[in-house]
Amino acid sequence: MVLLRKLFAVLVLMVATQAHAEVVAGRDYKLLNPAQPTASGSKVEILEFFFYGCSHCYHLHGPLSKWEKTMPKDVGLQFVPVIFRDTWEPMARTFYALESIGQREKLHNDLFEAWNVYNTDLSDEAKITAFVAKRGVDKAKFGAAYNSFSLQSKVARSTQLVQSFGIRGTPTIAVDGKYIITGLEPADTIRVLDEVIKIARKERQANKR
Numbered sequence: 082m083v084l085l086r087k088l089f090a091v092l093v094l095m096v097a098t099q100a101h102a103e104v105v106a107g108r109d110y111k112l113l114n115p116a117q118p119t120a121s122g123s124k125v126e127i128l129e130f131f132f133y134g135c136s137h138c139y140h141l142h143g144p145l146s147k148w149e150k151t152m153p154k155d156v157g158l159q160f161v162p163v164i165f166r167d168t169w170e171p172m173a174r175t176f177y178a179l180e181s182i183g184q185r186e187k188l189h190n191d192l193f194e195a196w197n198v199y200n201t202d203l204s205d206e207a208k209i210t211a212f213v214a215k216r217g218v219d220k221a222k223f224g225a226a227y228n229s230f231s232l233q234s235k236v237a238r239s240t241q242l243v244q245s246f247g248i249r250g251t252p253t254i255a256v257d258g259k260y261i262i263t264g265l266e267p268a269d270t271i272r273v274l275d276e277v278i279k280i281a282r283k284e285r286q287a288n289k290r
Contacts, residue, residue, distance in 0.1 A: 164240055
């Protein structure tokens with residue numbers, strides 16, 4: 082009798098684990114309608130819509146950064162800074178300015194921590210410039226990039242993507258222009274992301290036939 086109970090308990094655990102591992106549309110991710118075009122070519126496109134001052138984005142930042150280092154070779158990850166209000170625009174401009182001068186990866190974590198750990202005031206260009214300069218970024222290069230016409234185009238493109246994908250909160254991850262992952266804990270986000278990538282990959286392969 083005791084043995085039967087143990088076997089039953091193991092069986093229940095196995096079923097529960099399998100159910101947890103399987104991702105379900107409407108529960109773990111949403112289908113985007115209409116689907117949006119991608120710019121990643123042959124790679125499965127991953128877009129993370131984020132804001133440096135978002136605490137949920139900060140908590141996802143570590144696990145996503147770790148995942149990025151070992152993500153499949155047929156996957157491309159891009160970050161899209163979200164501007165839900167005018168006060169968010171300086172950080173979007175900061176992201177693109179740093180990216181254009183090759184300093185984004187160096188300061189990406191510092192910017193998250195500045196907002197979410199140290200409550201640093203990064204509300205305008207002067208404060209942001211002082212912040213990045215202390216971390217080795219050339220003031221002149223950063224300023225030129227921050228105020229460039231090409232950067233304004235990137236900010237406009239970011240706003241367009243937010244509207245096209247119907248983004249309502251951060252962080253939100255879009256997979257291949259068709260699948261939306263949001264509102265999950267960081268570990269679940271990564272788990273679901275891995276499974277949805279498999280779905281997107283199979284769909285791409287099927288479309289080639």
